[in-house]
Amino acid sequence: MSPHSSNDGGFAKAAGAPAPQTIVTDAEGLDAALVTLPGGAPAYVARPGEGDTYPIVLIAQEIFGLHEHIRDIARRFAKLGYLAIAPDYIIGYGDPRTAPDIDAIRAIVVRVPDAETMTIFDEALAFAATKGGDPSRAAVTGFCWGGRIAWLYAAHNPRLRACIPWYGRLDGARTKAQSRWPIDIATALKVPTLALYGGADPSIPLELVEAMRTRLKEAHAPAEFIVYDGAPHAFFADYRESYREEAAKDAWARALAFLRARGAG
Template sequence: MTQESTDKGFAAAAGAVSIHVIRTDAEGLETGFATLPGGAPAYYARPEHGRNLPVVLLAEEIFGLHEHIRDVARRLAKLGLFVIAPDYLARYGDPMTAPDIDAIRAIVAKVPDVETMGVFDEALAFVEGKGGDVDHAAITGFCWGGRIAWLYAAHNPRLAACIPWYGRLDGARTKEQPRWPIDVASEIKVQTLGLYGGDDPSIPYDLILTMKDKLAEAGAPADIILYDQAPHGFFADYRPSYRERDAHDAWGRMVAFLRAQGVG
């Protein structure tokens, strides 16, 4: 009923791939890999014949630029968007071949946030050079990439929208990762929709409420939707954490939000 996650480009540490995994073809799309100026690889997907396409930056999970993230890029591209997913972890190790989650966390801990912000700046410049409309650009990200989405929205207030999916809001402050979304709540000027699970031990319910309060106090144009029974990774259709009903609802909310902000 399952297949090994290393088949077809899934991260080894993610475990066996669920029978519920969604597979999106590339028909009608231009897809490929590129190397950004600083050396980071990136996967992109866009409609074959589109011009001046709205842009979505896609921030990968801790499992790296594996098949789930590439599939999400294709799903978004089929909505008429130019999507680019830079692998901001790759220069510090390969999460796709790491043997377990602890090995992946050791890689992630080495990656400086300031460098990651620069990688996404390079990704925007890349898509602009290929005809993307960076004046109508958004960022979305999952898991660790959800954390990055919050931080990049603070870094780049020109974005039209930000959609973090269950990104950690607080954690240990290090030289490489000195700030967390809870620290930049007052700096969010980008229209933001957070999508979070209420049954996620890595992001406690009280912390989500605190984040909502900080956003409200700052007058930030941001809200967080909470799916009460959903665990961490509820959108990850290749894993046991997947919750189909919540994932479909959240995807629909994201697409509507993007369109409301002129992205799509």
């Protein structure tokens, strides 16, 4: 890894022009770079420029791909002392950043096998461990489609300290590539999980959130939901009109406290 501060990611075309409130986190004092994992997937990595051991946070990108918003989140974590790594688990099936619209992006994402995604995150965790990351203090977080992936990876890797899915879909069509959804793994979840959701998200109705809560509770799974009344899908996405500052700041603070409390900070 070598330090860099340029924005070589850009924002996804289908996400529209960045909103005025877009947060920009520089790479000053960080070691940040785009790397290639052993299986060929690219990953954006950011860590403090000083020190030799860091907690690890795996970041699962939105449906829009490994674009600038996700890279910025990685730098935010790195500024707080984490080794943050965001593997691009979608790019092998198309680049959402250059897709013309959301339908074109969905056509890419629906082809991505979950089993392959789990392997890519395993590789990302192993890579982080070779760069000073402490795998005994590792967590996963994810946004939008990546929120779904965060749930699934927590079930896949019960050794994680924490899981923080942000408005990830809980249920959907089952296909050969994507045969399970978070609601299917609720009874097997062992990783402490903080789920951050919007109360006004039509893609994830509150009835489904309650169904997920019930399954988790019945299984005595270590998970809790925070639902922000009136907040839409992607309320943390500061580069979009969906951003809700109050909910986003509260959720970020809760996420960081959760990581620390679970030994991943």
